[in-house]
Amino acid sequence: MGKSTFSKVDFSKYFQPPSLKDARRRRREPVHIINNFSIPEEMKTIGKGKNYLIETYGCQMNEADSEVMAGILEAMGYRPTEDAALADVILVNTCAIRENAENRVFGHIGRMKPLKLEKPGLIIGLCGCMAQEETVVNKVLRTYPQVDLIFGTHNIHRLPQLLQEALFSKEMVVEVWSKEGDIVENLPVARHGHFQAWVNIMFGCDKFCTYCIVPYTRGKERSRRPEEIISEVRDLARRGYKEVTLLGQNVNAYGKDLKDLDHYGLGNLMDEIRKIGIPRVRFMTSHPKDFDDHLIEVLGKGGNLCEHIHLPVQSGNSDILKIMGRGYTRERYLDLFHKIKNTVPNAAFTTDIIVGFPNETEAQFEDTLSLVKECRFDGAYTFIYSPRAGTPAARMKDNIPMEVKKERLQRLNRLIDQYASESNAKYQDQVVEVLVEGTSRKNDQVLSGHTRTNKVVNFVGPKSLIGQLVNVKITETKMWSLDGEWQREPEVAGK
Numbered sequence: 001m002g003k004s005t006f007s008k009v010d011f012s013k014y015f016q017p018p019s020l021k022d023a024r025r026r027r028r029e030p031v032h033i034i035n036n037f038s039i040p041e042e043m044k045t046i047g048k049g050k051n052y053l054i055e056t057y058g059c060q061m062n063e064a065d066s067e068v069m070a071g072i073l074e075a076m077g078y079r080p081t082e083d084a085a086l087a088d089v090i091l092v093n094t095c096a097i098r099e100n101a102e103n104r105v106f107g108h109i110g111r112m113k114p115l116k117l118e119k120p121g122l123i124i125g126l127c128g129c130m131a132q133e134e135t136v137v138n139k140v141l142r143t144y145p146q147v148d149l150i151f152g153t154h155n156i157h158r159l160p161q162l163l164q165e166a167l168f169s170k171e172m173v174v175e176v177w178s179k180e181g182d183i184v185e186n187l188p189v190a191r192h193g194h195f196q197a198w199v200n201i202m203f204g205c206d207k208f209c210t211y212c213i214v215p216y217t218r219g220k221e222r223s224r225r226p227e228e229i230i231s232e233v234r235d236l237a238r239r240g241y242k243e244v245t246l247l248g249q250n251v252n253a254y255g256k257d258l259k260d261l262d263h264y265g266l267g268n269l270m271d272e273i274r275k276i277g278i279p280r281v282r283f284m285t286s287h288p289k290d291f292d293d294h295l296i297e298v299l300g301k302g303g304n305l306c307e308h309i310h311l312p313v314q315s316g317n318s319d320i321l322k323i324m325g326r327g328y329t330r331e332r333y334l335d336l337f338h339k340i341k342n343t344v345p346n347a348a349f350t351t352d353i354i355v356g357f358p359n360e361t362e363a364q365f366e367d368t369l370s371l372v373k374e375c376r377f378d379g380a381y382t383f384i385y386s387p388r389a390g391t392p393a394a395r396m397k398d399n400i401p402m403e404v405k406k407e408r409l410q411r412l413n414r415l416i417d418q419y420a421s422e423s424n425a426k427y428q429d430q431v432v433e434v435l436v437e438g439t440s441r442k443n444d445q446v447l448s449g450h451t452r453t454n455k456v457v458n459f460v461g462p463k464s465l466i467g468q469l470v471n472v473k474i475t476e477t478k479m480w481s482l483d484g485e486w487q488r489e490p491e492v493a494g495k
């Protein structure tokens, strides 16, 4: 193989293992806004006649990052392909949140070896959250010589230079910055959708929940300036986009670091975006601790602000929540839940739940079940706790066997399924607004889209409806989707 497993880069300069103390200290360092991104002249045509493929694992932040990488590659002349055999550059954008997500990526890059043997000029890059972990990078250096390039979440804007190095170097190119601080504003974006768009409003997370790797892989909280966000949303509206999702790991902390603005938070931002002529605005992910009354009041104004709240609870037991470092109790979560529900009565609620946190007792787990019964969530992402090296929880001794954790997950999922079916059943015979996103995965004669409350709706209709908001009458409800009939607009007499 052409590449040796030798890093060109002095590791110690870039890497530190996850350290709570260092990460917390970094929070106080200033944020710089970079507005002068450009592609070096000699790199502008380097991708002409060549193809790229980006494979994305994990959350919406990764999806958004992949669209930026695609934008950069397209500005260098590369064209997208879905076929790995036709690709000249493959980037694997990874997720570090749980061990099984990481194992999937290792399996995948392992299977890429033959591609590289067939096409020695192929560049394989590993990026995203896993690249921020020193153990992962060492493992790739040792075991996966087919990888040519590793870069992290803080230096995506360096992709042109890094790709240039990878193309002309015989060694694996590794550049990972453990220290963030910058917001790069004018990066090109090749958006995947033509009517739905992700809009980052902030980066990083300062919450340091004891189980979570994100504050180490994504760095400290940095908010984009409101005027930049508003002008991006206005531009999307002008270009015919129908829906934006405002993104951040903890969107409710938006604005806390914008010290020159007087208490400007997510409520203020949403109140301004509400006035922009774009039909649907969503936001995620929320943290119950920072979800304030002003935001609730603004959500109550409705309009283009969609009635779907993703509000991760993680556990229904206050002692576990305390050890998780979540900063709220069961009672406070429930108060917040009911307050939002009273102000936005038609809102759909979804959540994230972790079972089997170290030493979680049966009684503590049952508190989670009883909270689910009280909230009757429309849906939930449920996970078995996965220890992440370097996080405080990973150092806790755990006396709960995996069999018990698996059995709890099954019991929880049965309850979640029950409420998902019940909440969908309420839609029977209702007429709902659907943003038509495309054809159904199972049948291309069937169109598919989402309601404002984020329910999947399938119905038969002409493909010309794709990208439009239409009314659909629900005729059958299932656990995770709704079937319906398209309500054709009445013809205007004389036309």
Ligand code: 5AD
Binding pocket: 097, 098, 211, 212, 213, 312, 314, 352, 353, 354, 383, 384, 385, 386, 387, 388
């Ligand atoms: N183990 C299991 N689940 C986790 N999550 C975050 N870290 C872990 C972990 N170490 C879950 C949380 C979070 C979602 C994105 O992933 O529920 O809200």
Ligand code: SF4
Binding pocket: 205, 206, 207, 208, 209, 212, 213, 214, 215, 249, 250, 287
């Ligand atoms: Fe992780 Fe907690 Fe931050 Fe969410 S709020 S990204 S769970 S540390």
